[in-house]
């Protein structure tokens with residue numbers, strides 16, 4: 051019987067398997083950042099161990115670095131300690147680090163692909179749940195805990211039970227103005243936040259094939275928000291074109307050998323998945339969240355739902371709690387919801403294509419009075435490229451704040467936070483209570499919705515700008 | 518990880534049930550960047566009370582904790598186990614442990630010995646009569662014991678075979694995997710040349 055894409059990549063990485071034990075899986079690339087790695091390095095030190103493969107390890111600073119004044123010492127002592135510790139550990143154990151101020155610094159999930167380190171058929175891990183982003187290249191990529199970070203550092207392997215597989219087939223084409231973000235938000239509302247639990251998901255179908263690599267990364271990024279272990283998309287010409295010429299991409303004969311192998315990384319026609327979901331892209335519309343988890347979403351054209359309309363009691367209670375936290379009335383048209391801050395950035399939507407799209411919509415407009423727009427590139431490279439294309443000027447002319455690279459308001463570990471009850475439209479991935487700052491209220495949105503919302507001051511789509 | 522076969526040490530009665538990970542170590546202590554030094558956060562809310570059992574001089578240097586049921590519930594933070602170990606505990610005896618806490622203990626080398634609730638009570642009574650006395654946790658024979666003579670307490674405890682084996686051998690997960698280093702090396706030797714590296 052044939053194999054799924056996930057099974058092919060998994061089987062290629064099994065170092066050892068034994069009855070009654072998890073597989074020992076080889077890890078091709080281990081990405082590291084300042085927050086979840088300190089104890090792992092400390093564990094190595096206590097046990098007198100080394101990093102087995104520093105040459106398959108890459109560190110960057112992203113989670114709590116400031117996006118202004120990044121050339122000055124970090125003001126917050128806790129953040130500074132974590133960043134200093136990463137620098138010390140990287141030096142001691144010989145790990146390549148892209149620190150604040152370095153041209154390759156940025157969000158770990160933006161840096162890997164842009165360096166060309168993220169390639170089809172790899173296993174990639176990081177002490178961060180959104181590692182699933184890298185699955186867009188046909189890699190198995192997932193987040194791990196601190197003990198596992200230590201395990202990978204010491205052994206370049208992980209003990210892992212083989213997950214089940216699921217196919218999400220998205221037929222048809224996305225209508226104009228509807229993006230990968232709307233697609234994945236629609237999917238999560240459809241499945242619920244636990245729908246993917248225990249599965250490696252393969253996204254497939256016409257709408258997925260038509261996505262750019264940036265769009266595919268947005269979809270895979272949010273796999274974790276519906277509980278999936280990992281998300282992946284079979285590599286194709288779009289993938290190869292994106293990788294070719296990147297700094298760490300294979301060259302010459304290696305390139306040919308790599309592509310030949312990558313072309314085998316597709317689900318065989320006679321392979322079976324443990325579970326399958328089918329969606330139709332052509333009916334999708336701009337989609338936003340109204341609640342406090344990514345599965346509480348609705349079409350932008352709709353209204354804030356009425357909790358009593360939910361069939362399940364648990365959904366009703368969750369919706370009531372969410373509306374109270376979010377300060378929303380049932381039945382309010384989502385387009386009437388006034389927004390204080392628009393955040394464009396994160397590993398979900400902080401790549402160059404995202405900034406281009408945002409700039410295209412904002413161009414010639416002004417950010418609405420009483421609204422602030424924060425644009426945070428996912429990496430220094432993205433920032434530089436955007437500036438070369440003059441995007442920064444479009445943003446600042448409109449009245450936006452143009453910032454340095456990092457996670458920023460996605461999780462508010464640095465000073466970029468919402469005030470209590472401040473409302474955001476955010477292109478990031480989590481709308482949990484307090485995620486962007488204590489008491490802050492987050493609506494997850496796509497890039498076009500974020501840009502149009504900044505201009506109108508209420509949740510909007512670009513179509514609203516034309517009237 | 519150090520091998521653990523048997524340990525005898527001063528035992529502390531912690532007469533509370535449902536000691537959750539926030540009580541073992543509050544979140545404010547999680548910002549540290551090491552795996553050591555968490556002892557100052559251990560039971561920090563309770564330790565500010567001079568009457569708290571750990572503040573009593575007879576329990577100085579204690580290394581066995583005898584706690585009420587449902588020990589270690591709550592978050593998955595590994596810091597809870599580290600805090601107990603950093604303080605000097607080698608074993609915790611309880612009638613029930615939270616799953617994640619028990620798993621983390623096994624990973625880190627802290628023995629979580631699950632006994633019958635009556636056994637906890639008997640040890641508590643014994644410690645009340647003999648404050649500062651020692652209790653033995655023997656992993657070979659899977660027994661806890663205290664006292665001497667006709668009133669001595671000896672009873673068995675539960676721990677899963679795989680964890681027991683790893684603790685007896687002193688193997689953490691990393692240690693076990695490094696035992697397969699030759700298999701890993703031979704796997705690495707077949708890695709295609711076009712796969713990327715971060716250092717050249």
Ligand code: SF4
Pocket residue numbers: 112113157158159178180396397398456457460461478479
């Ligand atoms: S941008 Fe947000 S989701 Fe992505 S790695 Fe940073 S904190 Fe995590």
